[in-house]
Amino acid sequence: MIKLDDGKVVESGDFVEVMSVSKDNSNKFDYRYFPVSSDFKRENAFISYFDIDAMCDDNFIFNGKFSYHEQDPKNFSKYNTFEYTIGDNELASIENAVPVSEWQGDNNLHAEYYKMAQTKYEAKLDKQAKKQLAEVRSKIDKGYVFKIYQNDGTFYYQSEAAEASSMQEKIESGQVVSFVQNKLGTSYYITHSSINSKNDNAFLCYVFHPLELAFRGHILLYIMSLIALIIIEAFVIVMMRKMYGNRMSYELMRQDLTRSIAHDLKTPLAVTKAYTENWEYIDEKDRHEYAEKLNAEVDNMAAMINNMLNMSKLDSEKDLKLEEVELYAMTSAIYERMKPLIAERGLKTKLITDVIGGKYYVKADPKMIKIAIGNFITNAVKYAESKVEIKLLGKDKKITFMVTNDGEGISKKEIKRIWEPFYKTDKARTDRMGSSGMGLAINSSILRLHKAKYKCISDKTETSFWFELKRVK
Numbered sequence: 194m195i196k197l198d199d200g201k202v203v204e205s206g207d208f209v210e211v212m213s214v215s216k217d218n219s220n221k222f223d224y225r226y227f228p229v230s231s232d233f234k235r236e237n238a239f240i241s242y243f244d245i246d247a248m249c250d251d252n253f254i255f256n257g258k259f260s261y262h263e264q265d266p267k268n269f270s271k272y273n274t275f276e277y278t279i280g281d282n283e284l285a286s287i288e289n290a291v292p293v294s295e296w297q298g299d300n301n302l303h304a305e306y307y308k309m310a311q312t313k314y315e316a317k318l319d320k321q322a323k324k325q326l327a328e329v330r331s332k333i334d335k336g337y338v339f340k341i342y343q344n345d346g347t348f349y350y351q352s353e354a355a356e357a358s359s360m361q362e363k364i365e366s367g368q369v370v371s372f373v374q375n376k377l378g379t380s381y382y383i384t385h386s387s388i389n390s391k392n393d394n395a396f397l398c399y400v401f402h403p404l405e406l407a408f409r410g411h412i413l414l415y416i417m418s419l420i421a422l423i424i425i426e427a428f429v430i431v432m433m434r435k436m437y438g439n440r441m442s443y444e445l446m447r448q449d450l451t452r453s454i455a456h457d458l459k460t461p462l463a464v465t466k467a468y469t470e471n472w473e474y475i476d477e478k479d480r481h482e483y484a485e486k487l488n489a490e491v492d493n494m495a496a497m498i499n500n501m502l503n504m505s506k507l508d509s510e511k512d513l514k515l516e517e518v519e520l521y522a523m524t525s526a527i528y529e530r531m532k533p534l535i536a537e538r539g540l541k542t543k544l545i546t547d548v549i550g551g552k553y554y555v556k557a558d559p560k561m562i563k564i565a566i567g568n569f570i571t572n573a574v575k576y577a578e579s580k581v582e583i584k585l586l587g588k589d590k591k592i593t594f595m596v597t598n599d600g601e602g603i604s605k606k607e608i609k610r611i612w613e614p615f616y617k618t619d620k621a622r623t624d625r626m627g628s629s630g631m632g633l634a635i636n637s638s639i640l641r642l643h644k645a646k647y648k649c650i651s652d653k654t655e656t657s658f659w660f661e662l663k664r665v666k
Contacts, residue, residue, distance in 0.1 A: 194326060195226060195395045197252065203284065205323065207233065207308045210395075211245070211254060211293075213300040224395060225296070227254040227279050233306070235261075235275075240304040242272070247279050248290040255282040257293070261304075307397065318400045326398040461490040513558045513642055517665055520553040520566075520594060521546060521585055527567050528583060534574055541580040553585050553592045554666040561639045568632035569596045569658050576600035576656075587664060595659035603651040611649060612637040 195203040206228055213223040227247075240261050247257020257279050265271040309319060380401055408415060468487045475483055528544055535542050546553075555562075573581045577598035584595040603611065614634040640647045640660050647660035 194323075194398075195252065197284065201284065205309060205319070207231075207306075209233075209240070209259070210305045210307065212303045212305075213297060214303060215300050223296075223300075225249050225254045225293075226252065226395065227259070227282070229277065229306075233277050235263075235306050238306050240306060243302075243304050245293045245302070247293050248285075249293050249296050250286040250289050250291075253282045253285045254293060255279055255285045255290075318402075322398040322400040325400060326396055330396065461494050465490050513561070515556050516559055517554050518557045518559050518562060520555060520562075520592060521551070523559070523563055524566055524570075524583060524585060524594070527563070527570055531570055531574055535581070538574065538577070539579075540574065540577050542574075543580075543582050545582060545584045547584075547586045547588075551585075551587060552666065553587055554664065555592055555662040556665050557643055557662065558639075562643070565636045565639045565660070566594065568636050569594075572632060573598040573600075573656075573658070590664050591661050592664045593659055593661045595657055597655055597657040599655055602653045603649065603656055608649050608651060 194205055197203070207230070208226050208228045211225045211227075213225075242263075243259065243261040245254065245257065245259055247254050247259065249255070259277045259279055260274060261277075262272045262274050265273055309315075380403060465487060468483055468490075472480075472483075525544065528542075570581075570583060573583075573596045577600050580599050582595075582597045584593070584597075586593045586595070611633050614631055637647070643662060645660045645662050647658075650657045650659075
């Protein structure tokens with residue numbers, strides 16, 4: 194905004210400020226201005242290289258040409274020249290006009306481009322700048338200083354009163370060149386220049402919001418950071434809930450495990466105690482039979498303890514001793530060993546392969562995988578009604594072992610728990626062949642160590658257990 198001698202004020206707009214600077218470093222400045230239209234397209238405020246062929250009075254440059262040179266962004270060694278026509282200015286004093294070259298004399302010229310808002314957001318800032326400038330000028334006219342920087346390094350702070358005449362002298366002499374005030378969240382910077390007389394003054398006001406500038410300049414980063422924070426928070430919440438759920442599940446499983454161990458050990462211990470307490474009352478001819486039953490109960494408890502010890506050994510991959518194992522030969526051997534029990538139960542059984550005479554090599558610990566196959570086949574035989582099918586299938590780079598029987602199905606609720614230690618379905622608890630409830634838990638540990646896929650599928654007519662390993666040959 195420019196205020197002239199006669200009190201007229203030039204409204205805000207795009208303009209170029211040309212400053213004459215003495216070469217002797219005496220800090221003597223002189224200013225001229227010319228308004229520009231939208232044809233004057235330039236981003237940078239400071240214009241380094243330019244030429245002026247125009248007229249000027251004490252305040253304005255008019256009626257001529259302004260040529261400026263800019264570095265080519267694609268080729269720094271090349272400069273592009275742009276020419277702008279400076280029109281007439283009705284506020285200029287034609288009778289006192291001289292060529293710009295005469296005004297310049299031996300001094301250096303510098304130019305700076307000031308443009309008004311280009312966006313709605315900037316237009317809003319323009320209104321704030323005009324309002325702020327009016328308030329500051331009103332205070333200055335009354336002799337109050339917000340914060341003034343002077344060439345002699347002296348600072349005046351807000352609310353400090355100054356004599357109007359003294360302040361006017363400093364403005365006219367060019368000692369006072371800027372006014373600065375900072376507010377929380379908002380900053381503005383006002384520069385003032387005395388042009389050529391006591392009343393000719395030019396004011397520039399910059400209003401900016403640091404937080405908004407930072408946000409607008411990095412909005413994508415902030416959005417991505419916010420999304421990342423939400424994802425992390427959600428992940429932490431999910432993991433905490435999962436940990437809590439796992440802890441509760443572990444606690445329930447521990448309680449079930451304790452009850453199951455107590456339940457399974459209680460019966461053989463009670464029987465053993467009964468036999469030993471009444472041993473002297475048993476007829477001599479019956480003692481051999483009772484001794485065998487006593488040994489059977491002790492063997493049952495020993496088997497349960499061994500299973501628990503085996504479970505404790507299946508905790509890490511360091512227990513694995515991987516070798517090439519041929520599953521068909523191993524399955525056949527276990528199948529042959531089970532034939533007496535199969536015959537006793539009158540079951541129809543089949544060992545099926547998808548390739549006659551085919552070999553099914555996998556990388557596995559032979560002892561562990563033998564236990565797993567044995568447990569699956571034993572369970573299938575125990576709970577079958579009339580038939581059992583054992584299959585080995587080699588598809589692509591996988592080998593699948595599957596055993597199926599036609600026993601009573603397992604409910605979906607029970608399928609989720611059959612892999613837990615000591616868990617037994619209702620049928621298993623009453624089965625005459627007995628079950629420790631550890632077989633499938635051991636199998637689960639073995640197959641997890643081998644990184645094998647495994648599952649149980651059951652309906653009203655059939656139940657299948659299967660696992661899948663990578664083929665090596």
